[in-house]
Amino acid sequence: xxxxxxxxxxxxxxxxxxxxxxxxxxxxxxxxxxxxxxxxxxxxxxxxxxxxxxxxxxxxxxxxxxxxxxxxxxxxxxxxxx
Amino acid sequence: xxxxxxxxxxxxxxxxxxxxxxxxxxxxxxxxxxxxxxxxxxxxxxxxxxxxxxxxxxxxxxxxxxxxxxxxxxxxxxxxxxxxxxxxxxxxxxxxxxxxxxxxxxxxxxxxxxxxxxxxxxxxxxxxxxxxxxxxxxxxxxxxxxxxxxxxxxxxxxxxxxxxxxxxxxxxxxxxxxxxxxxxxxxxxxxxxxxxxxxxxxxxxxxxxxxxxxxxxxxxxxxxxxxxxxxxxxxxxxxxxxxxxxxxxxxxxxxxxxxxxxxxxxxxxxxxxxxxxxxxxxxxxxxxxxxxxxxxxxxxxxxxxxxxxxxxxxxxxxxxxxxxxxxxxxxxxxxxxxxxxxxxxxxxxxxxxxxxxxxxxxxxxxxxxxxxxxxxxxxxxxxxxxxxxxxxxxxxxxxxxxxxxxxxxxxxxxxxxxxxxx
Amino acid sequence: xxxxxxxxxxxxxxxxxxxxxxxxxxxxxxxxxxxxxxxxxxxxxxxxxxxxxxxxxxxxxxxxxxxxxxxxxxxxxxxxxxxxxxxxxxxxxxxxxxxxxxxxxxxxxxxxxxxxxxxxxxxxxxxxxxxxxxxxxxxxxxxxxxxxxxxxxxxxxxxxxxxxxxxxxxxxxxxxxxxxxxxxxxxxxxxxxxxxxxxxxxxxxxxxxxxxxxxxxxxxxxxxxxxxxxxxxxxxxxxxxxxxxxxxxxxxxxxxxxxxxxxxxxxxxxxxxxxxxxxxxxxxxxxxxxxxxxxxxxxxxxxxxxxxxxxxxxxxxxxxxxxxxxxxxxxxxxxxxxxxxxxxxxxxxxxxxxxxxxxxxxxxxxxxxxxxxxxx
Numbered sequence: 001x002x003x004x005x006x007x008x009x010x011x012x013x014x015x016x017x018x019x020x021x022x023x024x025x026x027x028x029x030x031x032x033x034x035x036x037x038x039x040x041x042x043x044x045x046x047x048x049x050x051x052x053x054x055x056x057x058x059x060x061x062x063x064x065x066x067x068x069x070x071x072x073x074x075x076x077x078x079x080x081x082x
Numbered sequence: 083x084x085x086x087x088x089x090x091x092x093x094x095x096x097x098x099x100x101x102x103x104x105x106x107x108x109x110x111x112x113x114x115x116x117x118x119x120x121x122x123x124x125x126x127x128x129x130x131x132x133x134x135x136x137x138x139x140x141x142x143x144x145x146x147x148x149x150x151x152x153x154x155x156x157x158x159x160x161x162x163x164x165x166x167x168x169x170x171x172x173x174x175x176x177x178x179x180x181x182x183x184x185x186x187x188x189x190x191x192x193x194x195x196x197x198x199x200x201x202x203x204x205x206x207x208x209x210x211x212x213x214x215x216x217x218x219x220x221x222x223x224x225x226x227x228x229x230x231x232x233x234x235x236x237x238x239x240x241x242x243x244x245x246x247x248x249x250x251x252x253x254x255x256x257x258x259x260x261x262x263x264x265x266x267x268x269x270x271x272x273x274x275x276x277x278x279x280x281x282x283x284x285x286x287x288x289x290x291x292x293x294x295x296x297x298x299x300x301x302x303x304x305x306x307x308x309x310x311x312x313x314x315x316x317x318x319x320x321x322x323x324x325x326x327x328x329x330x331x332x333x334x335x336x337x338x339x340x341x342x343x344x345x346x347x348x349x350x351x352x353x354x355x356x357x358x359x360x361x362x363x364x365x366x367x368x369x370x371x372x373x374x375x376x377x378x379x380x381x382x383x384x385x386x387x388x389x390x391x392x393x394x395x396x397x398x399x400x401x402x403x404x405x406x407x408x409x410x411x412x413x414x415x416x417x418x419x420x421x422x423x424x425x426x427x428x429x430x431x432x433x434x435x436x437x438x439x440x441x442x443x444x445x446x447x448x449x450x451x452x453x454x455x456x457x458x459x460x461x462x463x464x465x466x467x468x469x470x471x472x473x474x475x476x477x478x479x480x481x482x483x484x485x486x487x488x489x490x491x492x493x494x495x496x497x498x499x500x501x502x503x504x
Numbered sequence: 505x506x507x508x509x510x511x512x513x514x515x516x517x518x519x520x521x522x523x524x525x526x527x528x529x530x531x532x533x534x535x536x537x538x539x540x541x542x543x544x545x546x547x548x549x550x551x552x553x554x555x556x557x558x559x560x561x562x563x564x565x566x567x568x569x570x571x572x573x574x575x576x577x578x579x580x581x582x583x584x585x586x587x588x589x590x591x592x593x594x595x596x597x598x599x600x601x602x603x604x605x606x607x608x609x610x611x612x613x614x615x616x617x618x619x620x621x622x623x624x625x626x627x628x629x630x631x632x633x634x635x636x637x638x639x640x641x642x643x644x645x646x647x648x649x650x651x652x653x654x655x656x657x658x659x660x661x662x663x664x665x666x667x668x669x670x671x672x673x674x675x676x677x678x679x680x681x682x683x684x685x686x687x688x689x690x691x692x693x694x695x696x697x698x699x700x701x702x703x704x705x706x707x708x709x710x711x712x713x714x715x716x717x718x719x720x721x722x723x724x725x726x727x728x729x730x731x732x733x734x735x736x737x738x739x740x741x742x743x744x745x746x747x748x749x750x751x752x753x754x755x756x757x758x759x760x761x762x763x764x765x766x767x768x769x770x771x772x773x774x775x776x777x778x779x780x781x782x783x784x785x786x787x788x789x790x791x792x793x794x795x796x797x798x799x800x801x802x803x804x805x806x807x808x809x810x811x812x813x814x815x816x817x818x819x820x821x822x823x824x825x826x827x828x829x830x831x832x833x834x835x836x837x838x839x840x841x842x843x844x845x846x847x848x849x850x851x852x853x854x855x856x857x858x859x860x861x862x863x864x865x866x867x868x869x870x871x872x873x874x875x876x877x878x879x880x
């Protein structure tokens with residue numbers, strides 16, 4: 001795709017494609033872990049459709065955003081280490 | 083924010099789209115979905131060129147229908163004539179004469195050792211991420227579980243440049259043959275099945291087999307595949323497992339609609355037990371996109387006061403329901419896959435509850451009370467069906483809000499709803 | 505159990521469970537019958553706040569005594585009970601409430617209970633997320649929170665260790681002279697104790713228990729936002745109000761990092777559905793005291809029925825005009841706190857021992873007395 005969009009992932013600038021979800025972007029980068037369970041165990045996306053809440057990340061400072069439902073936007077700040 | 087519409091349709095998959103298109107001829111229709119775009123799980127896309135002709139036709143009908151589509155919206159509650167919703171940073175209540183629940187289905191997951199590891203996803207989850215631009219080029223992928231979704235997702239992965247190491251289906255060859263034979267009665271589905279075969283990727287297909295456990299190693303995932311008493315060790319980067327579909331009935335439950343055998347009870351006019359609330363598609367029983375479209379058309383007709391049953395394709399619908407029954411029979415879960423979770427296996431992912439925390443004589447409510455299983459953000463949508471499959475525990479009742487909502491959003495919802503009720 | 509038990513307890517909520525523990529440990533042969541699920545009724549819907557409450561002298565005596573019993577058991581409680589002595593802060597919103605705060609402090613001191621007067625600054629440093637400019641409050645450091653379903657289970661386990669038998673799924677339809685008529689047939693017992701919460705009046709119509717509906721909301725995990733259980737000083741005013749509904753700021757930090765947001769009181773009959781007007785007021789009140797709350801996500805909302813009595817005190821003792829029938833019910837919103845004190849009192853009364861605190865104010869016989877028996 002030619003319409004490249006720049007977003008920041010944990011502070012690193014990345015070129016992504018329009019229409020990608022944040023989850024798709026992170027998984028494309030082979031980032032399997034998105035966050036932790038209450039007991040601190042690593043977790044990543046499961047359902048891909050907004051029901052399991054295992055893919056929640058911080059987007060533009062807002063916590064607990066479901067990465068699988070969130071489409072990338074120019075300048076978006078994503079954090080998986082928040 | 084409060085607004086009015088004639089019809090609110092919740093869920094923009096085939097059923098919701100068909101409902102909206104049909105109703106929009108004469109009514110002001112708002113169509114809501116949690117995803118950014120319309121399509122639901124089966125017609126999820128980034129560009130329409132990748133979709134089937136049927137999907138493209140319905141999506142362009144939707145464009146021209148006059149129905150208003152809103153993506154990124156989670157519906158938190160449905161009551162008589164009211165739909166409360168939240169989106170990132172926004173929320174509101176829409177009042178409407180008719181509400182149509184087209185909330186579709188989600189995947190069923192069965193817990194096994196290692197299923198919570200990053201890199202282990204749902205089959206439908208992997209498919210959704212693929213459709214949203216996840217690159218799988220060069221990845222070694224194992225797909226496992228049960229149901230007709232395994233093959234098409236494997237095909238999509240292969241097409242996108244992944245190395246599909248193998249497909250592991252717990253149903254036996256004879257079950258699959260019976261299911262395949264039945265497809266003759268459903269020509270649309272048969273064509274799909276043939277196409278998947280024609281793509282002729284080289285992956286091994288193991289029937290009567292299942293993933294017993296998965297562990298993480300520095301070089302990726304290590305999967306133990308069981309069949310006929312043997313265990314084969316497989317290495318991969320990504321493991322996707324799923325065991326069929328479960329209707330999403332939470333909103334219906336909150337609205338007081340009767341739910342039977344895990345699906346919303348509807349009559350032949352798609353009416354639920356609550357006046358003014360209709361339901362269509364997988365949420366009324368897993369029967370595939372074709373049935374969902376028909377049900378959506380019926381629901382949309384009802385919403386504009388066209389209830390004439392004779393011009394509704396009831397016979398086709400009956401055929402789709404037979405397909406649903408075949409799905410249940412031919413992909414029935416074998417006892418071995420229901421016994422994979424060990425004491426140490428997490429059952430409720432949200433609250434990190436392991437199997438050993440449960441008592442043998444409990445039920446879902448007991449488990450919820452004593453261990454918080456099902457009380458996390460997913461509200462039991464993942465562990466509920468798993469506990470039902472593993473232990474026979476019928477899911478505990480749904481509580482509002484159907485999806486997490488900020489205190490501010492709930493305050494506003496309550497203020498609006500109580501004004502409307504007054 | 506082949507011979508008839510000394511005591512049949514109807515109801516395995518937190519009160520029935522505590523009574524079972526103390527009675528069994530006092531040497532009685534105890535059978536507990538639970539209609540549905542232990543801790544699954546009134547107990548499950550509650551907040552798990554352990555609080556010394558001074559609505560009346562008798563209430564303060566019972567809550568403080570119960571709290572001290574829990575403190576003595578603290579080292580034995582398993583981690584899953586999630587008991588934390590986080591303290592309560594009674595928040596005084598306006599300067600006019602500081603007199604009430606001072607009086608509360610002095611009252612507690614007078615009963616040998618720890619309490620500390622907070623001014624604007626010390627309140628803000630104790631709870632930085634409260635809105636600025638609140639007048640102050642009272643910190644009661646020995647109050648706490650726990651997870652009451654697991655606490656109830658632990659009490660029942662202790663009762664079992666002392667020989668009690670607990671049977672779930674057995675409903676009691678009526679009381680007979682020498683036992684109960686249950687869903688599995690008649691059962692004989694030396695005495696019967698009704699600890700059936702809001703269902704008590706069905707078995708003992710002479711004792712009116714009024715269901716007082718409450719709403720609670722639980723949030724996602726936001727550890728550190730709230731450190732103490734926070735209750736507005738005006739809470740008792742809300743608790744007293746016999747108007748149709750009232751709300752008060754009442755927020756609890758859970759062991760999980762979640763917040764429980766309360767509280768509301770409604771006389772709504774048996775209707776358990778969410779009242780949007782009341783829930784909205786309750787949440788708005790929480791936001792007004794703690795603006796940061798607006799953006800915190802609520803995972804779940806539910807309602808519960810407090811078993812209330814007309815005078816605000818539970819019925820603990822022998823049922824009026826019924827031989828062999830005892831009652832421990834009507835604890836309204838304080839059942840989790842006062843279960844232990846109730847159990848200790850019941851065990852003493854049943855065995856003819858001296859009650860650990862004055863049992864007279866709680867005697868069910870008071871319903872036959874003139875109205876001045878009600879609290880001041």
